[in-house]
Amino acid sequence: MAGPVDLKDIFFVEADELLSALEEGLRAIQTGAQEADTVNAVFRAVHSIKGGAGAFDLKALVGFAHRFETVLDALRAGQLSPEPALLGALLHASDHLADMISASRRGGATDPEVDERVIAALEAHAGGGGQKEEEAFVFEPLALDGPFGMDFAPIPASQVLRRVTLTFRPHAGAFASGHDPALLMRDLCGTAPCEVTLDPSALPDPSGFDPGQSYLSWTVVLQTERTDRQLLAIFEFIEGSCDLVLTAEGQAPAEAPPAAPPRAAAQVAAPFATPSPTPVAKLSPPAGAAASPASGAGPRPTIRVDIDRVDRLVDILGELVIHQAMLTEAIEQSPGFGSVDVDRSLDQLRQLSRQIQESVMAIRAQPVKPLFDRMHRIVREASMAAGKSARLVTEGEATEVDKTIIERLADPLTHMIRNAVDHGLEKPARREEIGKPSEGVIKLSAAHRSGRIVITVQDDGAGIDREKVRQIAVDKGLVAANADLSPQEIDALLFLPGFSTASEISALSGRGVGMDVVRSEIAGLGGRVGIASVRGQGTSLTVSLPLTLAVLDGMVFEAAGQTLVLPVSTIIETLRPDPGMRHSLGQTDSVLDVRGRCLPLVDVGMALGFRRSLKPGEGEIVVVVERGDDGAIALMVDGIRDQRQVVIKGLEANYGQIAGIAAATVLGDGSIALILDPTDLAVTGPVASRPVPPLAAE
Amino acid sequence: MRASGFVTDPDIRELVAFRTAGQDFCIDILSVREIRGWSRPALLPHAPTYVQGVINLRGAVVPILDLARRLGLEPIENTDRNVIIVAAIQNRIVGLLVEAVTDILTVPASDVQPTPDLASETTRTMLRGVVVQDSRLIRLLDVAQLLPQDAEAAA
Numbered sequence: 147m148a149g150p151v152d153l154k155d156i157f158f159v160e161a162d163e164l165l166s167a168l169e170e171g172l173r174a175i176q177t178g179a180q181e182a183d184t185v186n187a188v189f190r191a192v193h194s195i196k197g198g199a200g201a202f203d204l205k206a207l208v209g210f211a212h213r214f215e216t217v218l219d220a221l222r223a224g225q226l227s228p229e230p231a232l233l234g235a236l237l238h239a240s241d242h243l244a245d246m247i248s249a250s251r252r253g254g255a256t257d258p259e260v261d262e263r264v265i266a267a268l269e270a271h272a273g274g275g276g277q278k279e280e281e282a283f284v285f286e287p288l289a290l291d292g293p294f295g296m297d298f299a300p301i302p303a304s305q306v307l308r309r310v311t312l313t314f315r316p317h318a319g320a321f322a323s324g325h326d327p328a329l330l331m332r333d334l335c336g337t338a339p340c341e342v343t344l345d346p347s348a349l350p351d352p353s354g355f356d357p358g359q360s361y362l363s364w365t366v367v368l369q370t371e372r373t374d375r376q377l378l379a380i381f382e383f384i385e386g387s388c389d390l391v392l393t394a395e396g397q398a399p400a401e402a403p404p405a406a407p408p409r410a411a412a413q414v415a416a417p418f419a420t421p422s423p424t425p426v427a428k429l430s431p432p433a434g435a436a437a438s439p440a441s442g443a444g445p446r447p448t449i450r451v452d453i454d455r456v457d458r459l460v461d462i463l464g465e466l467v468i469h470q471a472m473l474t475e476a477i478e479q480s481p482g483f484g485s486v487d488v489d490r491s492l493d494q495l496r497q498l499s500r501q502i503q504e505s506v507m508a509i510r511a512q513p514v515k516p517l518f519d520r521m522h523r524i525v526r527e528a529s530m531a532a533g534k535s536a537r538l539v540t541e542g543e544a545t546e547v548d549k550t551i552i553e554r555l556a557d558p559l560t561h562m563i564r565n566a567v568d569h570g571l572e573k574p575a576r577r578e579e580i581g582k583p584s585e586g587v588i589k590l591s592a593a594h595r596s597g598r599i600v601i602t603v604q605d606d607g608a609g610i611d612r613e614k615v616r617q618i619a620v621d622k623g624l625v626a627a628n629a630d631l632s633p634q635e636i637d638a639l640l641f642l643p644g645f646s647t648a649s650e651i652s653a654l655s656g657r658g659v660g661m662d663v664v665r666s667e668i669a670g671l672g673g674r675v676g677i678a679s680v681r682g683q684g685t686s687l688t689v690s691l692p693l694t695l696a697v698l699d700g701m702v703f704e705a706a707g708q709t710l711v712l713p714v715s716t717i718i719e720t721l722r723p724d725p726g727m728r729h730s731l732g733q734t735d736s737v738l739d740v741r742g743r744c745l746p747l748v749d750v751g752m753a754l755g756f757r758r759s760l761k762p763g764e765g766e767i768v769v770v771v772e773r774g775d776d777g778a779i780a781l782m783v784d785g786i787r788d789q790r791q792v793v794i795k796g797l798e799a800n801y802g803q804i805a806g807i808a809a810a811t812v813l814g815d816g817s818i819a820l821i822l823d824p825t826d827l828a829v830t831g832p833v834a835s836r837p838v839p840p841l842a843a844e
Numbered sequence: 845m846r847a848s849g850f851v852t853d854p855d856i857r858e859l860v861a862f863r864t865a866g867q868d869f870c871i872d873i874l875s876v877r878e879i880r881g882w883s884r885p886a887l888l889p890h891a892p893t894y895v896q897g898v899i900n901l902r903g904a905v906v907p908i909l910d911l912a913r914r915l916g917l918e919p920i921e922n923t924d925r926n927v928i929i930v931a932a933i934q935n936r937i938v939g940l941l942v943e944a945v946t947d948i949l950t951v952p953a954s955d956v957q958p959t960p961d962l963a964s965e966t967t968r969t970m971l972r973g974v975v976v977q978d979s980r981l982i983r984l985l986d987v988a989q990l991l992p993q994d995a996e997a998a999a
Contacts, residue, residue: 465903708887754889800936801898801907804889810898810905818886818900 315363340368570605706751
């Protein structure tokens with residue numbers, strides 16, 4: 147049973163859903179994509195929020211929602227037409243409503259003056275507040291009739307209660323298939339007044355009692371507003387395993403209940419394992435259990451599950467994958483190995499655990515739509531503040547990705563969108579001058595690409611002014627004045643800490659904590675950011691992220707006596723290079739010529755500080771891995787062992803972050819292997835220039 | 845689960861005593877999670893010398909600190925007889941590599957003497973006091989000092 151606190155939580159969760167429905171509806175009207183019902187849906191969303199807020203006595207919210215609703219009602223009735231100005235005000239009001247709700251959730255409130263200003267502005271657009279109601283507004287509890295089937299207010303008393311008599315006799319088979327008459331009775335009686343009579347007449351003498359048989363039947367007389375069909379639906383699943391007779395008032399029972407001398411109730415409670423362990427007397431409905439059946443189940447039935455439960459499942463699953471690997475290894479080393487049966491079972495086990503893993507990941511996976519929806523508001527606010535006109539177009543909103551990633555993506559994405567509006571788009575006047583529509587378009591899209599999710603933020607603005615970027619980088623001392631930079635390298639300068647191209651510092655961005663923060667946040671999720679730009683046509687930022695943070699496909703290899711793991715997704719190729727492919731550069735550095743492409747050559751053992759030099763036979767295998775957007779790098783390793791799924795274990799909890807190491811994992815023999823982060827490994831360079839390691843501070 | 849033998853009297857201290865680098869140390873029993881045999885840790889790159897690496901403790905990645913080195917003493921010999929004291933320090937789990945656990949002491953709190961003044965600054969920050977027991981001097985470690993106060997900030 148949900149206590150009042152839980153109900154309030156549910157209200158806020160549902161309010162969020164209603165808010166996004168509201169905003170989505172308004173946007174649909176704005177873009178002319180509305181359907182017949184859109185205005186109604188928008189109205190209902192505000193109305194439902196008002197109803198829910200009223201149930202929790204959130205007065206400011208109710209007052210605001212009420213006036214908002216009044217304007218929407220006029221729109222719905224056709225008294226107002228959806229002018230752009232009115233829609234702007236409506237969207238603004240909806241944003242403010244969201245603010246008010248999140249303030250209430252924290253137990254606070256928004257500034258009443260701002261509330262008043264926003265709603266008054268809306269009413270002004272709606273015709274000088276002409277729609278104000280005459281009568282004093284008195285809040286009455288309203289049933290939420292939103293699309294989410296959650297009623298907060300008491301169910302209105304029904305007009306007519308019918309008297310229904312129902313006789314129910316379960317068959318023996320009903321208990322075998324797990325039916326419990328007590329639960330059926332509870333559903334049947336609900337909150338309605340009812341009378342239940344037990345008919346124990348069929349009970350045999352204790353000597354002949356068979357606990358596997360069914361001897362009892364019940365007669366229920368109840369006052370209900372439910373139809374016969376609704377009542378019978380309760381017994382839908384036990385149909386065929388019971389005798390059920392329903393008689394409505396005034397009708398003679400088609401089948402009279404077997405008349406028998408009533409026995410003492412004590413006999414029912416005789417010390418036998420009766421098929422129904424719950425005494426019928428307990429069936430009187432618990433007070434306040436106003437659980438009305440969800441009306442009109444949505445198209446996709448869903449459950450809300452505490453995320454901790456799913457996380458625990460993910461943890462256990464991680465252990466399962468590890469132990470499965472251990473088992474496989476143990477069996478393969480045992481002398482009896484080679485049996486086809488064992489081999490087949492192991493294979494099955496492997497497949498099953500992979501399937502379980504995919505299913506669990508699917509539970510955690512969520513569409514990016516809610517995240518994308520939030521960005522509309524960011525674009526609205528950013529373009530207003532920057533004096534620009536912009537529209538957000540989203541694509542691939544149904545793309546699913548791990549919940550944790552979605553949560554942690556909100557900040558960097560917000561930053562990227564603001565940047566696109568603030569720096570990417572030209573001012574409307576300038577756009578018209580060069581023949582572009584005055585309204586800029588920011589395109590936000592998501593897609594799955596080879597085991598990763600790729601999110602792109604694209605604007606149709608001016609593109610990167612590379613000369614300017616280069617000049618600023620030189621001015622700030624980020625690059626040498628005579629450095630010869632390729633266009634890609636210049637674009638990458640934007641990600642350097644302390645870089646900002648905004649000539650005037652705006653409230654939105656341009657504080658110099660822009661793209662480098664985005665990059666590090668994305669990197670923290672195991673992702674990469676790329677940038678591409680065409681002068682005069684726009685800029686696009688591409689974020690590539692792993693689908694999950696729990697498991698990855700890894701290549702297990704050896705370097706300097708240590709077992710390490712590389713994410714398979716980063717590997718381009720592995721090769722055993724001829725000596726002729728290796729060329730020294732300067733004193734210590736060398737490059738590898740892979741089919742005419744010179745790649746930096748790094749020994750993993752030395753890069754991690756595990757060895758100072760290579761002995762013969764070491765570092766002879768080269769793995770070419772992707773290094774973010776700035777090309778590839780060749781890693782020297784001693785030997786490749788295996789390719790397998792590994793469970794990601796964070797190092798941060800007990801130790802700290804290590805440059806070049808993404809996480810750790812547990813191998814089949816129970817030992818730990820570190821998972822390399824090639825991007826970071828390459829950036830950190832030689833041992834001498836290492837950042838201070840954690841724990842080193844003394 | 846420490847259901848029995850649990851001392852709740854604030855005036856009584858229960859301490860786990862151990863030896864490393866020829867000296868006796870002890871830590872509060874409440875910070876000890878378990879004591880286990882040595883297993884080969886995976887090396888951590890760019891780690892300070894006293895960090896031996898990480899081991900797998902039932903699915904958790906636990907760093908192993910060579911206590912002797914941490915305290916600036918001679919590093920201990922790597923043998924299979926060494927033991928790891930798994931301790932919870934400020935929400936982190938770390939393994940302290942020592943030569944041997946000697947015993948569990950139950951002493952009145954008043955028996956813990958302040959660290960003598962002649963100790964060097966480093967020693968004094970690491971020690972909370974000393975306990976003299978049967979002519980042995982046992983150094984009570986301040987486990988919180990074994991980790992830097994803000995390892996994350998240092999990373």
